[in-house]
Amino acid sequence: MDKIGVLVTHKPLPYLEQELTRRGCRLFRLWESPESRRLEFCRENSSEIRAIVGNSNFGADAATIDALPKLEIVASFSVGLDKVDLPKCKERGIRVTNTPDVLTDDVADLAIGLTISVMRRIPSADKYARSGAWKKGEYTLTTRFSGKRVGILGLGRIGLAIAKRAEAFDCPISYYSRSEKPHPNYTYYSTPIDLASNCDILVVACALTEETRHIVNRAVIDALGPKGVLINIGRGPHVDEPELVAALVEGRLGGAGLDVFDNEPHVPEELFALDNVVLVPHVASATIETRTAMADLVLGNLEAHFLKKPLLTAVV
Amino acid sequence: MYAFPSHTAASIPTSDETPTSDLPPLLVLRPLSDTWLSALNAKFTLYSPSSPLSASVHAALISGAYNRVDPALLDQYPSLRCLVNTGAGVNHINLEECKRRGVQVANVGETHSKNVADYAVGLLLDVMRRITMSDRYVRNGLWVTRGNYPLGSKLGGKRVGIVGLGSIGSAIAKRLEAFECKISYLSRKAKPTVSYRYIPNICDLAAESDILVVSCALTKETHHIVNKQVLQALGKEGIIINIGRGASIDEPELVRCLAQGEIKGAGLDVFEHEPNIPKELIELENVVLTPHQSVFTPEAMAEVIQICIANFEAFFTGKPVITPVVAD
Numbered sequence: 001m002d003k004i005g006v007l008v009t010h011k012p013l014p015y016l017e018q019e020l021t022r023r024g025c026r027l028f029r030l031w032e033s034p035e036s037r038r039l040e041f042c043r044e045n046s047s048e049i050r051a052i053v054g055n056s057n058f059g060a061d062a063a064t065i066d067a068l069p070k071l072e073i074v075a076s077f078s079v080g081l082d083k084v085d086l087p088k089c090k091e092r093g094i095r096v097t098n099t100p101d102v103l104t105d106d107v108a109d110l111a112i113g114l115t116i117s118v119m120r121r122i123p124s125a126d127k128y129a130r131s132g133a134w135k136k137g138e139y140t141l142t143t144r145f146s147g148k149r150v151g152i153l154g155l156g157r158i159g160l161a162i163a164k165r166a167e168a169f170d171c172p173i174s175y176y177s178r179s180e181k182p183h184p185n186y187t188y189y190s191t192p193i194d195l196a197s198n199c200d201i202l203v204v205a206c207a208l209t210e211e212t213r214h215i216v217n218r219a220v221i222d223a224l225g226p227k228g229v230l231i232n233i234g235r236g237p238h239v240d241e242p243e244l245v246a247a248l249v250e251g252r253l254g255g256a257g258l259d260v261f262d263n264e265p266h267v268p269e270e271l272f273a274l275d276n277v278v279l280v281p282h283v284a285s286a287t288i289e290t291r292t293a294m295a296d297l298v299l300g301n302l303e304a305h306f307l308k309k310p311l312l313t314a315v316v
Numbered sequence: 317m318y319a320f321p322s323h324t325a326a327s328i329p330t331s332d333e334t335p336t337s338d339l340p341p342l343l344v345l346r347p348l349s350d351t352w353l354s355a356l357n358a359k360f361t362l363y364s365p366s367s368p369l370s371a372s373v374h375a376a377l378i379s380g381a382y383n384r385v386d387p388a389l390l391d392q393y394p395s396l397r398c399l400v401n402t403g404a405g406v407n408h409i410n411l412e413e414c415k416r417r418g419v420q421v422a423n424v425g426e427t428h429s430k431n432v433a434d435y436a437v438g439l440l441l442d443v444m445r446r447i448t449m450s451d452r453y454v455r456n457g458l459w460v461t462r463g464n465y466p467l468g469s470k471l472g473g474k475r476v477g478i479v480g481l482g483s484i485g486s487a488i489a490k491r492l493e494a495f496e497c498k499i500s501y502l503s504r505k506a507k508p509t510v511s512y513r514y515i516p517n518i519c520d521l522a523a524e525s526d527i528l529v530v531s532c533a534l535t536k537e538t539h540h541i542v543n544k545q546v547l548q549a550l551g552k553e554g555i556i557i558n559i560g561r562g563a564s565i566d567e568p569e570l571v572r573c574l575a576q577g578e579i580k581g582a583g584l585d586v587f588e589h590e591p592n593i594p595k596e597l598i599e600l601e602n603v604v605l606t607p608h609q610s611v612f613t614p615e616a617m618a619e620v621i622q623i624c625i626a627n628f629e630a631f632f633t634g635k636p637v638i639t640p641v642v643a644d
Contacts, residue, residue: 011464105470109471113438116438120435122439122604123448123451125606125609126604127452129593141613142609144430144431144434144613144614146430146431146434147430165494165495168494169430265459265460279451280450280451280465282464283445283446283465283468286445286464286467286468288468289470291467
């Protein structure tokens with residue numbers, strides 16, 4: 001990949017940056033420019049940039065693609081492609097790759113970790129223990145996880161991995177999907193509201209598209225109810241965030257474990273005082289093992305493209 | 317929330333008159349919530365330790381948080397023939413002494429296993445994926461000012477060594493299999509019905525594990541079973557989870573290893589001197605510390621009440637208790 005110009009939209013994993021450099025790429029670090037200057041930065045370097053390495057925060061929108069006439073491939077450091085203008089890429093003949101499968105386990109692990117964390121209030125119990133309050137009295141009862149009904153929005157790779165883990169806790173599994181899947185052990189519901197009405201824990205595990213934006217809205221939150229728990233390891237815009245915050249603050253929703261938000265890294269501060277909420281900074285794939293594997297996929301896809309070999313994980 | 321049955325409660329005799337109720341008499345040696353009291357009052361005549369009739373009662377409800385069942389206690393209540401224990405562990409009960417005196421001892425069977433196993437997995441995921449620490453990071457506004465939190469560790473594929481494969485250890489193993497962990501275990505004897513690898517020596521188990529889970533009963537043999545050698549064998553990348561008893565681990569040694577980076581992290585629900593937690597642990601970011609919480613959910617409490625009642629009813633109808641303590 002000698003002398004190929006690569007626009008890196010976000011501060012990358014050091015291993016990825018080293019490898020791109022070692023293979024001869026010329027890196028253009030978009031995240032180092034202030035937001036208002038970014039398109040200009042692209043235009044200034046457009047004669048060299050032939051590839052973009054994007055992520056879940058900044059992929060390749062229409063304006064960026066238009067500013068880069070020599071762009072050939074967008075290799076996203078994510079499995080979600082909601083930040084890549086796929087129709088535009090198709091129209092321009094630009095290839096798009098993502099990082100499926102390598103992060104499935106970590107994301108599913110975090111979904112379960114967040115669930116137990118919320119229901120058993122582990123962060124709050126940890127705070128209690130560290131504060132010395134334990135010397136004055138016992139912590140409160142928390143809610144059992146085992147055996148609770150788990151409802152999954154989206155039964156793709158990640159949804160199935162979550163189901164498999166939850167089954168080990170004797171949780172009955174139900175799901176919503178565009179169409180019923182061949183999983184007789186899991187109960188299918190044809191609407192998100194029906195799913196929410198019939199589960200104790202609702203997990204968002206579908207891709208973000210026009211159809212799934214705000215799939216968790218006020219009606220679904222109400223159906224989940226004051227004993228229900230919402231877990232979001234999808235994308236912030238899957239959930240109507242102001243409605244979610246109001247429901248949690250008012251006690252109309254039992255709890256939430258959130259890895260993603262509308263406007264990361266900003267998290268609604270009304271949630272900070274709540275014990276029944278666990279907030280983590282978009283870490284579902286954030287392990288050294290998985291990020292390295294994701295980097296290897298990005299590198300593999302880029303190399304395959306520039307060597308005119310078949311791409312490893314092409315979506316477009 | 318919890319109190320000893322009150323002397324002024326109508327159902328509890330306050331003198332040495334014979335009780336007017338013909339519900340079987342039950343000595344209550346631990347404080348109870350209203351939920352407990354109303355369930356028990358429906359079936360038994362409750363006596364508190366201060367009642368003059370307490371020495372004549374044959375059955376008692378106990379808990380490790382409040383009672384030590386030793387010769388002194390058994391002398392104090394010489395008519396006891398049945399004890400039902402509400403918690404998960406029985407290290408506070410002198411089982412040989414009870415056997416010698418013909419006192420049946422029951423616990424609550426596998427009721428606590430699910431909650432404790434869930435909590436063990438929760439603590440492990442928290443330590444590996446830094447859930448509590450990154451939650452704190454977010455709430456302190458640091459995601460905005462400092463950027464991303466440092467990376468965690470993947471759980472899938474890791475080798476887990478379970479110290480004590482009883483009801484709780486088995487429930488933990490079943491859950492971790494779904495996360496694609498490789499399970500090995502130590503127990504007094506190998507269990508031919510399980511597919512996990514048996515490693516009879518705890519240092520070997522630690523050496524071959526990325527994660528050590530302590531889920532054994534506390535006995536003379538398991539006191540400080542996790543000691544300096546075991547922690548060294550577990551090593552710099554090793555994680556330890558304890559949902560058993562604090563004294564199964566040499567706590568000062570554990571604290572030293574954590575503070576000096578000789579093991580990578582720990583999730584601890586139990587400590588040697590509860591409710592005191594070593595100050596050095598409180599300052600560490602690679603640990604999750606919880607105040608002996610693993611059993612406490614309302615679902616379990618409801619089941620515990622029912623099982624305790626069932627055990628007492630069996631005893632009072634001349635049958636053996638339903639969930640006798642089984643030393644495995």
